[in-house]
């Protein structure tokens with residue numbers, strides 16, 4: 001796909017619904033009693049994989065555009081699936097669903113695409129086994145395909161060595177099956193807290209003390225309404241674009257600004273970007289704002305430590321932004337990038353080098369030196385990774401001639417109307 005969006009980006013858009021929240025709304029709705037009504041659901045491939053997995057377990061789920069109705073029958077109401085549960089490209093689906101499947105009364109098999117087959121599952125299968133789960137899989141249960149024989153769950157106090165919301169959520173969901181026992185997860189840094197917030201809105205009692213989250217087993221979830229805000233991880237592409245593409249001013253309506261997800265705003269601030277946060281009235285427990293950004297002179301910065309889990313999925317686009325900032329940007333403590341849809345340290349460095357960026361990989365991140373003009377003419381690839389594909393499409397706004405993007409369809413995973421939004425902003 002030839003890409004070249006030359007003009008400054010001007011106008012307003014509404015990015016699609018948050019992926020993490022959309023997954024959870026379907027999962028929690030499926031194991032709750034009664035109806036859950038979800039608005040602004042993300043119709044991307046990953047969340048559709050979650051819907052299809054629960055439909056295969058007998059849950060009645062109706063999709064009408066971005067409105068979704070889930071008719072849950074309670075945690076015991078799921079049925080043994082006749083087919084393999086296909087999680088597609090979605091790590092969130094794979095890891096969270098393992099927490100739910102572990103405590104059921106049936107057998108299930110889970111598999112996904114070639115990227116999922118390389119992503120480590122031991123981080124969830126190990127603690128789930130400690131809770132009593134009977135899980136088998138390739139590489140001792142580390143890789144898909146994985147099979148689960150539902151078992152009785154015991155509560156555990158788990159200390160995780162990674163700050164991962166997928167690990168935390170899988171264990172808390174398994175903990176719901178551990179009748180009368182408490183389960184807790186303690187993390188090295190706070191990861192996104194959508195599970196905690198949403199479980200409470202489904203009527204569960206969840207305790208939070210610093211980096212420790214606990215849940216009591218045997219609680220029943222009650223169906224509710226979920227208003228999904230725009231996904232800040234999708235908005236990040238246009239926040240970065242607005243800051244680095246000359247002549248830009250973009251307004252992003254109704255974007256989620258949950259404090260465990262808003263690291264991109266910290267980075268924009270540290271790099272000296274000119275932007276405004278205009279909070280919107282929301283009845284939801286997930287805060288949202290309109291975000292306005294304009295072309296800015298950026299300077300390099302250091303991104304590390306507890307900031308990393310707050311922006312882990314935004315690092316590919318932050319790397320592009322750093323190529324247009326004066327001086328050095330250092331990203332460290334981000335080893336987790338190696339186990340995403342691709343090894344994002346390698347794919348970001350490899351693809352941005354083709355455009356002439358001064359960027360090098362380190363053990364736990366990357367170092368980028370700007371400001372460097374990006375050259376066109378290159379054949380680049382998403383490597384099947386949606387965030388790499390979107391980063392490269394934004395890069396094409398800065399090159400003097402088109403670039404050729406291979407595997408652009410990967411973008412459907414999280415932002416199906418990405419190219420329409422980009423086209424609209426670039427044609428003044």
Ligand SMILES: O=C(O)C1=C[C@@H](OP(=O)(O)O)[C@@H](O)[C@H](O)C1
Pocket residue numbers: 019020021092163164165166167169191192312313336
């Ligand atoms: O829980 C979630 O919805 C997610 C958690 C993060 O992964 P980790 O938990 O592996 O950090 C993130 O990268 C992913 O896109 C979505």
Ligand SMILES: C=C(OP(=O)(O)O)C(=O)O
Pocket residue numbers: 046089090091092093313340341387414
């Ligand atoms: C890592 C991501 O998602 P997942 O882990 O759900 O595949 C992502 O969306 O960038």
